[in-house]
Amino acid sequence: MAKNKVLIGFHAVTARLRADAGSIGEIYHDAARRDRRMTDLLAQADKVGVRLLPVDGKRLDGLAGNDHHQGVVALAEQVNLSMNLDELLDGVQGDPLLLVLDGVTDPHNLGACLRVADGAGVHAIIAPRDRSVGMNTTVTRVASGAAETIPYITITNLARTLRAIQERGIWVVGTDDQANQDIYQAKLTGPLALVMGAEGEGMRRLTRETCDALVKIPMAGSVGSLNVSVASGVCLYEAVRQRR
Secondary structure: OOOOEEEEHHHHHHHHHHHHHHHEEEEEEEOOOOOHHHHHHHHHHHHOOOEEEEEOHHHHHHHHOOOOOOOEEEEEOOOOOOOOHHHHHHOOOOOOEEEEEEOOOOHHHHHHHHHHHHHHOOOEEEEEHHHOOOOOHHHHHHHOOHHHOOOEEEEOOHHHHHHHHHHOOOEEEEEOOOOOEEOOOOOOOOOEEEEEEEOOOEOOHHHHHHOOEEEEOOOOOOOOOOOHHHHHHHHHHHHHHHHO
16 A cells, blocks of 8 residues: 555544545554544544554654644545546536635645635635645645545646636636625626635736636725635635525
Protein backbone atom coordinates (compact mmCIF):
# COMPACT_ATOMS: atom_id res chain seq x y z
CA MET A 1 0.00 0.00 0.00
CA ALA A 2 1.32 3.45 -0.92
CA LYS A 3 0.95 5.40 2.29
CA ASN A 4 1.57 8.97 1.19
CA LYS A 5 -0.98 10.98 3.15
CA VAL A 6 -1.11 11.79 6.85
CA LEU A 7 -4.59 12.23 8.34
CA ILE A 8 -4.56 14.26 11.55
CA GLY A 9 -7.26 14.45 14.21
CA PHE A 10 -10.61 12.79 14.82
CA HIS A 11 -12.57 14.52 12.04
CA ALA A 12 -10.15 13.62 9.24
CA VAL A 13 -9.60 10.03 10.38
CA THR A 14 -13.30 9.38 10.99
CA ALA A 15 -14.24 10.84 7.59
CA ARG A 16 -11.80 8.51 5.83
CA LEU A 17 -13.00 5.51 7.85
CA ARG A 18 -16.53 6.20 6.67
CA ALA A 19 -15.60 6.94 3.06
CA ASP A 20 -12.89 4.35 2.36
CA ALA A 21 -11.59 2.41 5.36
CA GLY A 22 -9.58 0.11 3.09
CA SER A 23 -7.32 3.00 2.07
CA ILE A 24 -6.01 3.40 5.66
CA GLY A 25 -2.80 1.57 6.41
CA GLU A 26 -2.66 2.09 10.17
CA ILE A 27 -3.90 4.40 12.87
CA TYR A 28 -1.53 5.64 15.57
CA HIS A 29 -3.29 6.68 18.74
CA ASP A 30 -2.35 8.07 22.14
CA ALA A 31 -1.92 5.06 24.41
CA ALA A 32 -2.78 7.19 27.45
CA ARG A 33 -6.08 8.50 26.09
CA ARG A 34 -9.08 6.32 26.96
CA ASP A 35 -12.05 8.68 26.79
CA ARG A 36 -15.30 7.89 24.94
CA ARG A 37 -14.32 9.67 21.76
CA MET A 38 -11.14 7.65 21.44
CA THR A 39 -12.71 4.32 22.32
CA ASP A 40 -15.48 4.90 19.76
CA LEU A 41 -12.95 5.67 17.03
CA LEU A 42 -10.81 2.64 17.87
CA ALA A 43 -13.87 0.38 17.92
CA GLN A 44 -14.93 1.67 14.50
CA ALA A 45 -11.44 1.11 13.08
CA ASP A 46 -11.10 -2.34 14.64
CA LYS A 47 -14.45 -3.39 13.23
CA VAL A 48 -13.24 -2.81 9.66
CA GLY A 49 -9.83 -4.35 10.27
CA VAL A 50 -7.59 -1.27 10.36
CA ARG A 51 -4.28 -1.80 12.16
CA LEU A 52 -4.14 0.13 15.47
CA LEU A 53 -0.85 1.20 17.02
CA PRO A 54 -0.78 2.73 20.54
CA VAL A 55 2.09 5.23 20.86
CA ASP A 56 3.14 8.14 23.06
CA GLY A 57 2.55 11.82 22.42
CA LYS A 58 6.07 12.46 21.12
CA ARG A 59 5.64 9.89 18.35
CA LEU A 60 2.31 11.45 17.37
CA ASP A 61 3.89 14.92 17.30
CA GLY A 62 6.53 13.62 14.92
CA LEU A 63 4.01 11.95 12.61
CA ALA A 64 1.73 14.99 12.50
CA GLY A 65 4.45 17.60 12.40
CA ASN A 66 2.78 19.46 15.29
CA ASP A 67 0.90 18.81 18.53
CA HIS A 68 -2.61 19.52 17.18
CA HIS A 69 -3.42 15.89 16.40
CA GLN A 70 -5.90 15.26 19.26
CA GLY A 71 -4.13 11.98 19.96
CA VAL A 72 -4.83 10.28 16.62
CA VAL A 73 -2.91 10.13 13.33
CA ALA A 74 -3.52 7.79 10.37
CA LEU A 75 -1.34 6.89 7.40
CA ALA A 76 -3.40 6.30 4.28
CA GLU A 77 -3.39 6.19 0.53
CA GLN A 78 -3.89 9.48 -1.25
CA VAL A 79 -7.49 9.61 -2.47
CA ASN A 80 -7.73 11.11 -5.94
CA LEU A 81 -10.55 13.64 -5.70
CA SER A 82 -8.99 16.03 -8.24
CA MET A 83 -10.76 14.54 -11.24
CA ASN A 84 -11.35 16.19 -14.58
CA LEU A 85 -13.99 18.93 -14.23
CA ASP A 86 -16.02 17.77 -17.23
CA GLU A 87 -15.98 14.23 -15.87
CA LEU A 88 -17.19 15.46 -12.49
CA LEU A 89 -19.99 17.59 -13.96
CA ASP A 90 -21.13 14.72 -16.15
CA GLY A 91 -21.65 12.67 -13.00
CA VAL A 92 -23.60 15.26 -10.99
CA GLN A 93 -27.20 14.37 -10.28
CA GLY A 94 -29.37 17.50 -10.33
CA ASP A 95 -28.10 21.07 -10.47
CA PRO A 96 -24.35 21.45 -9.83
CA LEU A 97 -23.13 23.78 -7.10
CA LEU A 98 -19.49 24.87 -7.41
CA LEU A 99 -17.26 27.11 -5.31
CA VAL A 100 -14.52 28.95 -7.20
CA LEU A 101 -11.64 30.48 -5.24
CA ASP A 102 -9.59 33.12 -7.04
CA GLY A 103 -6.37 33.81 -5.17
CA VAL A 104 -6.83 32.05 -1.81
CA THR A 105 -3.27 31.36 -0.70
CA ASP A 106 -3.69 30.86 3.06
CA PRO A 107 -3.99 27.18 4.06
CA HIS A 108 -6.26 27.99 7.02
CA ASN A 109 -8.68 29.81 4.71
CA LEU A 110 -8.68 26.98 2.18
CA GLY A 111 -9.26 24.39 4.91
CA ALA A 112 -12.18 26.40 6.28
CA CYS A 113 -13.62 26.84 2.75
CA LEU A 114 -13.48 23.07 2.24
CA ARG A 115 -15.35 22.54 5.50
CA VAL A 116 -18.04 25.07 4.56
CA ALA A 117 -18.33 23.61 1.06
CA ASP A 118 -18.83 20.11 2.45
CA GLY A 119 -21.57 21.32 4.77
CA ALA A 120 -23.38 23.15 1.97
CA GLY A 121 -23.28 20.20 -0.42
CA VAL A 122 -20.86 21.72 -2.94
CA HIS A 123 -19.85 19.31 -5.71
CA ALA A 124 -16.31 20.70 -6.15
CA ILE A 125 -13.99 23.60 -5.40
CA ILE A 126 -12.13 25.09 -8.37
CA ALA A 127 -8.97 27.19 -8.06
CA PRO A 128 -6.23 28.44 -10.41
CA ARG A 129 -3.04 26.41 -10.08
CA ASP A 130 -0.74 29.45 -9.87
CA ARG A 131 -2.83 31.41 -7.36
CA SER A 132 -3.79 28.87 -4.73
CA VAL A 133 -2.20 27.30 -1.71
CA GLY A 134 -2.79 23.69 -2.75
CA MET A 135 -3.52 20.79 -0.45
CA ASN A 136 -1.18 20.32 2.50
CA THR A 137 -1.26 19.05 6.08
CA THR A 138 -2.55 22.35 7.48
CA VAL A 139 -5.38 22.47 4.94
CA THR A 140 -6.36 18.89 5.76
CA ARG A 141 -6.34 19.52 9.51
CA VAL A 142 -8.42 22.71 9.31
CA ALA A 143 -10.85 21.07 6.88
CA SER A 144 -11.78 18.55 9.61
CA GLY A 145 -12.47 15.72 7.20
CA ALA A 146 -13.79 17.76 4.26
CA ALA A 147 -10.52 17.33 2.36
CA GLU A 148 -11.51 13.66 2.08
CA THR A 149 -14.89 14.40 0.52
CA ILE A 150 -14.76 17.58 -1.60
CA PRO A 151 -12.96 17.40 -4.97
CA TYR A 152 -10.41 20.23 -5.18
CA ILE A 153 -9.74 20.91 -8.85
CA THR A 154 -6.89 23.17 -9.90
CA ILE A 155 -6.90 24.56 -13.42
CA THR A 156 -4.45 26.56 -15.55
CA ASN A 157 -6.67 29.39 -16.78
CA LEU A 158 -9.57 30.43 -14.55
CA ALA A 159 -11.34 32.75 -17.01
CA ARG A 160 -11.28 30.06 -19.69
CA THR A 161 -12.64 27.48 -17.24
CA LEU A 162 -15.45 29.84 -16.21
CA ARG A 163 -16.42 30.32 -19.86
CA ALA A 164 -16.40 26.54 -20.35
CA ILE A 165 -18.79 25.96 -17.45
CA GLN A 166 -21.00 28.80 -18.68
CA GLU A 167 -21.31 26.89 -21.96
CA ARG A 168 -22.67 23.99 -19.90
CA GLY A 169 -25.47 26.22 -18.63
CA ILE A 170 -23.93 27.01 -15.22
CA TRP A 171 -24.62 30.55 -13.96
CA VAL A 172 -21.41 32.18 -12.67
CA VAL A 173 -21.91 34.63 -9.80
CA GLY A 174 -18.95 36.57 -8.44
CA THR A 175 -18.69 38.45 -5.16
CA ASP A 176 -17.57 42.06 -5.30
CA ASP A 177 -17.85 44.87 -2.74
CA GLN A 178 -18.90 47.29 -5.51
CA ALA A 179 -21.73 45.13 -6.90
CA ASN A 180 -25.15 46.74 -7.38
CA GLN A 181 -27.14 43.92 -5.76
CA ASP A 182 -26.56 42.01 -2.57
CA ILE A 183 -26.50 38.26 -2.12
CA TYR A 184 -30.09 38.20 -0.83
CA GLN A 185 -31.43 39.88 -3.99
CA ALA A 186 -29.67 37.51 -6.39
CA LYS A 187 -31.21 34.38 -7.90
CA LEU A 188 -29.03 31.47 -6.78
CA THR A 189 -31.13 28.51 -7.88
CA GLY A 190 -30.28 26.20 -10.76
CA PRO A 191 -26.76 25.25 -11.92
CA LEU A 192 -24.47 27.66 -10.07
CA ALA A 193 -20.81 28.55 -9.56
CA LEU A 194 -20.02 31.05 -6.79
CA VAL A 195 -16.73 32.90 -7.25
CA MET A 196 -14.89 34.26 -4.21
CA GLY A 197 -11.83 36.48 -4.41
CA ALA A 198 -8.90 36.68 -2.04
CA GLU A 199 -9.40 38.64 1.16
CA GLY A 200 -8.40 42.25 0.56
CA GLU A 201 -7.64 41.91 -3.16
CA GLY A 202 -10.91 40.36 -4.30
CA MET A 203 -11.28 38.76 -7.72
CA ARG A 204 -8.89 39.56 -10.53
CA ARG A 205 -10.21 41.87 -13.26
CA LEU A 206 -10.57 39.17 -15.93
CA THR A 207 -12.34 36.86 -13.47
CA ARG A 208 -14.76 39.65 -12.55
CA GLU A 209 -15.48 40.47 -16.19
CA THR A 210 -16.21 36.82 -16.99
CA CYS A 211 -18.91 36.45 -14.32
CA ASP A 212 -22.58 36.50 -15.37
CA ALA A 213 -23.51 38.55 -12.30
CA LEU A 214 -21.87 40.24 -9.34
CA VAL A 215 -23.21 40.36 -5.79
CA LYS A 216 -22.06 41.74 -2.48
CA ILE A 217 -22.57 40.81 1.16
CA PRO A 218 -24.19 43.74 2.99
CA MET A 219 -21.90 45.09 5.71
CA ALA A 220 -23.54 47.12 8.49
CA GLY A 221 -20.51 47.81 10.66
CA SER A 222 -17.10 49.42 10.29
CA VAL A 223 -15.41 46.31 8.86
CA GLY A 224 -15.20 46.48 5.07
CA SER A 225 -15.20 42.78 4.24
CA LEU A 226 -15.36 39.27 5.67
CA ASN A 227 -12.77 36.53 5.73
CA VAL A 228 -13.11 34.48 2.53
CA SER A 229 -14.22 31.34 4.35
CA VAL A 230 -16.90 33.25 6.28
CA ALA A 231 -18.03 34.98 3.08
CA SER A 232 -18.17 31.60 1.33
CA GLY A 233 -20.39 30.30 4.12
CA VAL A 234 -22.76 33.26 3.88
CA CYS A 235 -23.12 32.95 0.11
CA LEU A 236 -23.30 29.16 -0.10
CA TYR A 237 -25.94 28.85 2.58
CA GLU A 238 -28.05 31.56 0.95
CA ALA A 239 -27.87 29.41 -2.19
CA VAL A 240 -28.84 26.36 -0.14
CA ARG A 241 -31.81 28.27 1.33
CA GLN A 242 -33.05 29.37 -2.09
CA ARG A 243 -32.56 25.94 -3.66
CA ARG A 244 -34.74 24.34 -0.97
